[in-house]
Amino acid sequence: MSKSIKIGLFGFGVVGQGLYNVLKQTTSINATINKICVKDKSKSRNVDSNLITFDKNDILNNPDIDIIVELIDNADEAYEIVKTALKNKKSVVSANKKMIAEHLEEFYDLQKEHGVSLLYEGAACGSIPIIRNLEEYYDNDLLTSIETICNGTTNYILTKMSEEGLEYSEALAGAQKSGFAESNPRLDVMAFDPKYKIAILLAHAFGLFVHEKDVFNFGISNVSNFDFQYAAKNNASIKLIAGAYKKDNVVKAYVIPKFIVASNMFYNVKNEFNAVQLEAAFSDKQFFYGKGAGAFPTASAVLADISALHYQYKYEYKKHFSDTSISFSNDVVLNVYIRYKEKSQLEKLEFESIDEQHTINQTNYIIAKVKLKSLIKNDVNEWQDFFVAAF
Amino acid sequence: MSKSIKIGLFGFGVVGQGLYNVLKQTTSINATINKICVKDKSKSRNVDSNLITFDKNDILNNPDIDIIVELIDNADEAYEIVKTALKNKKSVVSANKKMIAEHLEEFYDLQKEHGVSLLYEGAACGSIPIIRNLEEYYDNDLLTSIETICNGTTNYILTKMSEEGLEYSEALAGAQKSGFAESNPRLDVMAFDPKYKIAILLAHAFGLFVHEKDVFNFGISNVSNFDFQYAAKNNASIKLIAGAYKKDNVVKAYVIPKFIVASNMFYNVKNEFNAVQLEAAFSDKQFFYGKGAGAFPTASAVLADISALHYQYKYEYKKHFSDTSISFSNDVVLNVYIRYKEKSQLEKLEFESIDEQHTINQTNYIIAKVKLKSLIKNDVNEWQDFFVAAF
Known part of the structure; x- marks a missing residue:
């Protein structure tokens, strides 16, 4: 076994505490948390108080600390931490998808410039090792598409609507009560979270740095029972899919x-679970499934990244x-x-x-081929009484 | 990109030809096949005749060849080739599960002794990157079980029996006709092939070198429509599962x-597809799915291994x-x-x-808790008119 890794941890929320507990229970990884930087001075924490600091420089400028694990909520503060850490030649593990998606190209440059590593498996599909597999295993096969259910909150809500016939507001309330949705669920239900994730995956699947702002997202906050009835008539369910597709060197x-039909592997991905489906020229269809949300699944991905830093692993x-x-384009027609109202x-x-x-009982719908650019231009994600789903 | 890899290939059957074609179509990997060693001098081959040799030493003792890819059928000959190659300090990629399973511990020693690498992802679950993930990603999580559908032939037959109500002999004949079963199907239908695979996976999942002879296998050659009817009554199907389970440091x-119930992810793994399900303390359940059989899926796994040798990857x-x-035991009671007749x-x-x-219409069955050791001692896999399936 290689030398012990000394970790400086930012954030001690559910994932941070999960990591702390996982590290205590795991004997096979030689790593210890030396310092934990938190914000709220009034909160009591179930951890040795000597570990706690409120000054980020206690970690960032600490020569005893080998790597930094960043698990805070605020993407802007996380960005400053990660940037400084990389410049200080410390490798970093992060699970902050928004922050990674917004600054991926800059981070790529910083890693190269300072010879350090930034790993972020937990920022994509929770416990599913998709980035590592895209980097290492599908590095030569000719990938044609990647699709993923990568947001546990929306998948939980859609599952309840589909299986229990609930309306959206009821299902959301239930998800919030069960801890699967936040009190302000906008990032999830409006599909920003999965957009960050597919933007990250684009870099590893197709080598493209695409800003998340350039990727169209449409959420589920307007989905209704009527839509699920339409789906059921077609032996399908509705799932929120983040996808990237390559054809003739153009990626959309x-x-x-x-609409996901019953024979599709995604059909049985329920509740808070995540899944990824790849298509490649030689390995054909590959499907990965596992828990997306939750402290331990994300902590397990973070732990795998920490372990990889033992042997200087880099993307x-x-x-x-x-x-x-290969180039990226929104010049796409969707079925x-x-x-609409x-x-x-x-x-x-x-x-x-x-x-x-x-028109059925005053509800209108059409089946059409629409230009993606017109959905983007009109910001239809913010429209009321409007729902679009792709076949 | 690193320097070009020169490959010496043994065997030019479906997988070998698949690899040859894949390498021709892939621009991102810098590797070429320099020599192909084959046996049958009379066969005509759709390849430059300068590449062909009938003398294995043209490859094994060739200083121009960097790595050896072993894709022949005969496990004993494959063993001699791989052993000699490793001793000659050439890294090897193989997809020969029988040969790997029978000699894994020796190969482990040879790799260490000669500082070379033997990779064999294609020997486990076809195109599914399970060994790599067990090695790299689940190296610290506390794995409790691994189950897999890893034999395409039997899964194809069981699917046809389940979906079309065929008897075993009809389904086997159909599989042979479609190229999914060999004319002598014993290795597959008697479950030797999946036994080799789980023996290999034991090394990477739990660190155990267990000889395949010590692992119980029971095949599907006695399965009948009656058994599928029993399964259907319980909302289940029948799948051939190779599994390893850890409890209190003992692995069985x-x-x-x-019997696989409809809510289990394995239920929808049909025809020639393979799947793996892991359970771990932190990442919880993980499921991988992809094509097991066929030239291109196996070739894609072989290609990923070749690519990994570019950066001196080793298990x-x-x-x-x-x-x-951790220890291995057959002291197990199965439900x-x-x-029986x-x-x-x-x-x-x-x-x-x-x-x-x-007893239903002169067919007898029991539901029982049986000692695995008594199934092994009696070699029930060879019994007539006897079928056992686990819950």
Whole structure:
């Protein structure tokens, strides 16, 4: 076994405490937490008070600390911490998807410049080792698509609506009560969280640094029982899918509710579970499934990253170099179901075709081919009484 | 990109040809096949004849060749090739599960002694990167079980029996016709193939070198429609599962048909697909799914191994060192369904209890707790008119 790793930890929320407990129970990894930097001085914590500090420099400028594990909520503060750590030549493990997605290219440069490593498996699909597999295992196979259910909150809500016939507001309230949704659920239910994740995965699947702002996201806050009835008629359910697809060296990516038929492996991904489906030229379809949300699943991903730093593991971002002919585009036409209230909504969008128009008990929906760019331009994610799902 | 790797290939069957074609289509890996050693001089091959040799020393003693890829059928010949290659300080990639399972501990020693690497991802679950994940990602999490559907032939037959109500002989004939079963299907249908695989996985999941002969295997050649009807009554199907389970530092492992209920992820693993389910203390349940059989899926695993040799990747067998308190045992009681013809069969076995006894239209079955050792001692895998499946 290599030398002991001394960890400086930022944040002591559920994941931080999970990591602390996991490290105590695991004998096979030679790592200890030397300092924990927290914010709230009034909170009592079930940990040796000598470990606690309120000054980030106690960790960032501490020569005894080998690596930094960043597990705080605030993405802006996390960014400053990670940037400083990398500049101070300390390798970092983080699970902060928003922060990683917003600054990935800069972090890539900083890693190269300072010869250190930033690992963030816990920022993608919880306990599922997808980044590592994309980096190491699917580095030569010709990947054509990656799709993922990577947001436990929305998957929990959609499962309850599908299985128990609940309306969205009831299912959300239940998720909040069970701890699967936050009191302000916007980041999850409006599909920002999965957008950060697919933006990160784009770098490792296709070698593309795409800013999360350039990726379309449409959430589930407008989904209704009516939509699930339509899905059921087609032997399908509705799942929030973050996907990226390559064709002829052009990659498109977006987060959108999709109709998932019963024979699709995603159909049985329920509640807080996450899953990833890859398609590649040679290995064909590959499917990974595991727990996304929760202290221990994320802590296990963080732990695997810490362990990898034992042997100086780095993401190589190989595809970023090896295939420079690949580009990202939102010039896409989607096959969709759109439920809407006012015809004026449809008039703002651009269609290639509207194939079906229906009104059932005063509820209107169409089946159409819509231009993704018109959904983006109109910021339809913020519209009321409007729901779009892709086939 | 690192320097070009020159490959000496043994065997040019479906997987070898698959690899050859994959390498031609892949630009991102810097590797070429320099020599191909084959046996049959009369066969015509769709490849530059300068590449072909019939003398294994043209590869084994060739200083221009960096690594050896072993893809022949004969396990004994493969063993001699791999042993010589490692002694000649050439790293090796192999997909020969029988050969690896039979000699794993010796190969482990040879790798250490000669400072070379033997990779064999394609020998476990086809295209699913399970060994790599066990080595790298689940190296610190506390794994409690690994179960896998890792034999495409039997899964194909069981799927056809379950979905189309075929009898075993009809389903086998269909599998042979479709290329999913060999003309002599014994290694597959008698569950030797999955036994080799779980023996290999034991080393990477729990750090145990267990000889395949010490692992119980029971195949599907006696399964009948009656058994599937019993399964269906319990909302289950029958799948051939190779599993290893750890409790209190004791690991048990066996290959046996199991009743898989519809809510289990294995239920939807159909036809030639493979899957692996892990349970671990922190990451909880993880499930991997992909194609097991076929030239391209296995070739993609072989390719990933070749690519890993670019950066001198080795299996570390960390668990073999880090947890020496773990032992293997067949001292196990299984909850089983047993269909039998003669009472004299049951009398040879040892039961903890027989909980149910049934006879339906002259077919007898019991639900019981049976001692695994008595199944092993009696070599029940070779019995006629006898079928056992575990719950």
